[in-house]
Amino acid sequence: xxxxxxxxxxxxxxxxxxxxxxxxxxxxxxxxxxxxxxxxxxxxxxxxxxxxxxxxxxxxxxxxxxxxxxxxxxxxxxxxxxxxxxxxxxxxxxxxxxxxxxxxxxxxxxxxxx
Amino acid sequence: xxxxxxxxxxxxxxxxxxxxxxxxxxxxxxxxxxxxxxxxxxxxxxxxxxxxxxxxxxxxxxxxxxxxxxxxxxxxxxxxxxxxxxxxxxxxxxxxxxxxxxxxxxxxxxx
Numbered sequence: 001x002x003x004x005x006x007x008x009x010x011x012x013x014x015x016x017x018x019x020x021x022x023x024x025x026x027x028x029x030x031x032x033x034x035x036x037x038x039x040x041x042x043x044x045x046x047x048x049x050x051x052x053x054x055x056x057x058x059x060x061x062x063x064x065x066x067x068x069x070x071x072x073x074x075x076x077x078x079x080x081x082x083x084x085x086x087x088x089x090x091x092x093x094x095x096x097x098x099x100x101x102x103x104x105x106x107x108x109x110x111x112x113x114x
Numbered sequence: 115x116x117x118x119x120x121x122x123x124x125x126x127x128x129x130x131x132x133x134x135x136x137x138x139x140x141x142x143x144x145x146x147x148x149x150x151x152x153x154x155x156x157x158x159x160x161x162x163x164x165x166x167x168x169x170x171x172x173x174x175x176x177x178x179x180x181x182x183x184x185x186x187x188x189x190x191x192x193x194x195x196x197x198x199x200x201x202x203x204x205x206x207x208x209x210x211x212x213x214x215x216x217x218x219x220x221x222x223x224x225x
Binding site for chain 2: 100103
């Protein structure tokens with residue numbers, strides 16, 4: 001049982017390049033999330049998917065797109081990377097349901113945009 | 115007012131000490147409360163959920179005061195391995211399954 005996995009672990013991009021961060025979970029969770037974490041800013045929600053087939057914007061969606069490929073997989077795409085997108089990106093998943101459920105995180109992707 | 119506020123620390127305590135972290139949240143409709151732990155350069159991991167009646171897990175005790183919109187975490191008999199950043203987490207509002215994370219309180223347990 002791997003939990004939440006993310007690829008790649010590290011990535012360096014030049015400004016303007018694109019890339020897709022991959023996330024998969026094997027806990028049969030309905031909901032999945034993408035966060036970024038910057039020093040002094042805490043975790044900020046980029047996009048989330050409440051269930052397969054739905055996606056919604058979070059707090060900081062600009063410059064990103066997402067795809068909920070199936071129940072297990074949720075990808076994050078940077079179409080034209082900018083230095084401001086240098087960050088650590090975490091994917092998480094949870095059971096669905098109102099009132100908030102505990103989320104389980106992947107190990108993160110450290111992205112540097114030069 | 116920020117949604118979830120925590121003292122950033124750092125808290126530097128000797129082994130065996132008792133340390134308490136506090137957190138306040140702004141949305142009175144929030145229903146779910148958690149403490150997460152994050153080690154340096156690692157992902158956040160759930161430490162414990164926080165219930166209205168308070169709850170304990172070994173050396174860790176969490177309390178919730180809904181009237182004051184205040185959450186606390188008490189760690190007794192601190193171990194070196196407790197050194198980490200502790201994140202206070204609250205669901206965004208009534209019926210919401212989104213979580214809002216505090217910026218964390220850093221704890222260093224010193225030999």
